[in-house]
Amino acid sequence: MIAVVGVGAIGAVTAAALELAGHDLVLCARRERRLTVRLDDGSRHRLRSPWVTDPDQVGPVDLVVLAVKAHQTGAAVPWLRRLRSERTPVLVLQNGVEHAERLAGAVPAECVVPGIVWCTAEEIAGEVLVRPGEQAIEVPAGDALGGVCDGSFLRIRPVEDFTTAAWRKLVFNAVVAVEALTGRRAEVFHEPEVRSLARDLAVECVEVATAAGARLPAGFADHVVEVLLSLPPENGTSILYDRCAGRELEWDARNGVISRVGAAHGIPTPISDVLVPLLAAAR
Numbered sequence: 250m251i252a253v254v255g256v257g258a259i260g261a262v263t264a265a266a267l268e269l270a271g272h273d274l275v276l277c278a279r280r281e282r283r284l285t286v287r288l289d290d291g292s293r294h295r296l297r298s299p300w301v302t303d304p305d306q307v308g309p310v311d312l313v314v315l316a317v318k319a320h321q322t323g324a325a326v327p328w329l330r331r332l333r334s335e336r337t338p339v340l341v342l343q344n345g346v347e348h349a350e351r352l353a354g355a356v357p358a359e360c361v362v363p364g365i366v367w368c369t370a371e372e373i374a375g376e377v378l379v380r381p382g383e384q385a386i387e388v389p390a391g392d393a394l395g396g397v398c399d400g401s402f403l404r405i406r407p408v409e410d411f412t413t414a415a416w417r418k419l420v421f422n423a424v425v426a427v428e429a430l431t432g433r434r435a436e437v438f439h440e441p442e443v444r445s446l447a448r449d450l451a452v453e454c455v456e457v458a459t460a461a462g463a464r465l466p467a468g469f470a471d472h473v474v475e476v477l478l479s480l481p482p483e484n485g486t487s488i489l490y491d492r493c494a495g496r497e498l499e500w501d502a503r504n505g506v507i508s509r510v511g512a513a514h515g516i517p518t519p520i521s522d523v524l525v526p527l528l529a530a531a532r
């Protein structure tokens with residue numbers, strides 16, 4: 250039995266994959282909903298597993314998938330306390346580089362499996378739309394989760410250098426904060442001044458990532474900008490959807506971390522230092 254805690258965009262996509270892979274699931278959420286996942290080939294999968302809205306109604310499972318936003322992690326701990334026995338692993342599907350730290354005191358670090366999600370998913374009126382592109386979750390090599398999504402559209406990809414993998418994704422996430430601040434989708438990067446800001450921010454993030462031990466290839470900041478310019482204009486990002494819906498933003502795990510880790514290594518982060526308070530104050 251697998252529990253998915255937080256059945257939003259990524260939780261729903263993962264639940265759909267796990268259902269297609271033949272697992273028994275329980276969907277742990279603040280409210281029960283009817284949710285359909287529409288894949289990029291146009292096929293639809295309606296989630297069929299039972300929903301539970303009260304942690305007191307669940308017991309230990311074999312695997313917990315945690316897919317709440319980073320800043321919602323503390324509020325989800327009551328679920329983890331009921332769903333875990335001593336060794337139950339928790340696959341944490343969140344952006345950022347601090348998966349285990351966020352769960353300190355609630356889940357032993359050795360039971361936390363950080364997952365870097367490569368999938369662009371947006372919930373629109375009860376349907377989670379998966380945009381064209383890769384659907385994969387990177388996890389540290391050596392964990393026991395490798396085959397859990399076999400038989401579905403979602404690939405679990407073990408990586409030897411997880412630090413680099415997590416920072417590689419985080420550089421993208423930090424730069425797309427520009428979408429949340431401007432209220433615009435990927436097309437915003439075609440504005441010359443925004444493109445230039447995106448590149449400078451990517452350079453800043455790469456410097457911090459490198460100091461933190463990531464081994465990103467030369468020219469990675471330019472690569473990030475090229476990828477952003479190549480996206481379909483309607484592509485967005487989860488922090489933009491939260492901004493549009495007036496929800497709290499996941500700013501600390503995606504942008505605050507650049508300033509914090511930069512400061513710890515003595516690396517100036519002037520762009521992040523301006524963006525972070527704006528993201529934190531945005532409504």
Ligand SMILES: NC(=O)C1=CN([C@@H]2O[C@H](COP(=O)(O)OP(=O)(O)OC[C@H]3O[C@@H](n4cnc5c(N)ncnc54)[C@H](OP(=O)(O)O)[C@@H]3O)[C@@H](O)[C@H]2O)C=CC1
Binds near residue numbers: 372
């Ligand atoms: N969307 C994307 O394309 C991608 C997202 N990510 C990352 O994945 C993570 C999840 O993002 P995403 O799926 O977009 O976020 P969503 O906001 O779509 O989903 C989060 C879900 O968690 C639920 N939740 C919050 N608190 C609790 C709680 N205490 N108990 C139970 N459920 C709770 C929310 O419920 P409610 O509906 O009630 O608010 C919501 O349904 C983030 O770290 C994000 O950065 C990574 C790659 C791509």
Ligand SMILES: CC(C)(CO)C(=O)C(=O)O
Binds near residue numbers: 486487
């Ligand atoms: C899809 C992507 C890469 C965009 O930043 C993402 O991680 C998110 O939306 O949170």
